[in-house]
Amino acid sequence: MMREIIDFHTHPYETMGxxxxxxxxxxxxxxxxAEAELKAVGITHICGSVIEVGVKKEDWEKEGFAYIQKLNNRALEIAEHFNGYCTPGFHVHPDYVRESCDEIERMHKKGVQLIGELVPYMHGWKDYSNRNFAEILDVAEQYHMIISYHTVEEEAEQMAQMIAEHKNLIFVAAHPGQRVGYEKHIERISRYENAYLDLSGTGLFRYGMLCHGVKKLGSERILFxxxxxxxxxxxxxxxxxxxHITDKDRENIFSKNAKRLLNRANTI
Ligand SMILES: [Zn+2]
Known part of the structure; x- marks a missing residue:
């Protein structure tokens, strides 16, 4: 039987931008x-949001939330072209609370339940404990969304507060980081049942890191x-x-955990 590997964190694209x-x-x-390449290395499904490289908030501020929505529509279009291979993720923005909440509702109707990866550093905001963002998360919580979010070590407190305040929302932190940051992730995730970690970006190249994470956290909370x-x-x-982890742990990390989360409000 072919091994299933769900890449929970990608940025689907079609244009150079x-x-x-x-x-x-x-x-x-x-x-x-790209699809052929991903399949060749064994990845059977991908998830993620569309981002635009080198675009700053000043460049789109006049457009307002329409810019964010454009990225979200691109995610839907690209996922359609991937024909079942891609689960789209969408963006919200704390400067646009009402629009973001409407967007959650719109996406929910389309069967989309993944918010993110959110990339505040690219969209001109920070601080996950921001009150506007908390309001958006209240709505996301009602729709059983999953939040995939970029992490930086310096914002450990804000991340913890966000997770603690939304116990029924699933939060998947991106990027384990180097050992210091990784230990903080492990500590935070073991404190909150609704917190998970994906393996994207920095971290996995350090040999033994996954063995360590599984030992401290168990394999149920880690997503490929x-x-x-x-x-x-x-x-x-x-x-x-x-x-050096068991086959069962590998299966959890490669696909089982992601499937469990994505099936909560049924898609995939
Ligand atoms: Zn990313």
């Missing part, structure tokens, strides 16, 4: 090539993720395959 690879000047895969096309997906798959 949406292509977040850091070596984009030398290396480009179009959408079809890459951050493709910023990162090389083959490297992440191999890293998980060669960590």
């Amino acid at each position: 949406e292509y977040s690879c850091m070596y984009r000047d030398s290396f480009y895969l179009n959408r079809e090539e 993720g890459t951050d493709f096309p910023i990162t090389n997906p083959g490297m992440y798959v191999q890293a998980v395959l060669y960590e």
Whole structure:
């Protein structure tokens, strides 16, 4: 039987502007090539939001929430082109509370239940404990959304507050980071039942890190993720395959946990 691998953290793209690879000047895969590449390394499904590289808030502020909604519509379009291979994620923005809440409702009607990866640093906001953002999360909670969010170590307090205030929302933190940040993730996630961690970005290349996480946290709270096309997906798959964990733990991390979360309000 083929192994299922769900990449919970990618940034689907179709245009150069949406292509977040850091070596984009030398290396480009179009959408079809990207799909072939992801499948070749064993990834059977991807999730994530569309981001635009090098665009600052000043550039779209006049457009207001329409800009955010444009990214969300692109996520829907691209997912459609992926034809079942991609679960789209959408953005919300604390400067636009009412619009964000309406967007949650609109996406819910379309069967979308993944918010994020949220990238505050790209959209000109920070602080997850922001009151406007908390209002948006109240609505997300009613619709049983999953929140995938970019993390920075300095905002440990704000992240903890956000999670603690929304016990019925699922929060998936992105990027384990290096050992210090990773330990903080582990500590936070073990405190809150609704907190999870994906493996995207920095961390997984340190040998033994997954073994450590499974030992401290159990494999039920860790989700496979890459951050493709910023990162090389083959490297992440191999890293998980060669960590010294049980097959059952590997299955949880590769697909079972993501399926359990995504099936809560039924899609995939
Ligand atoms: Zn990302």
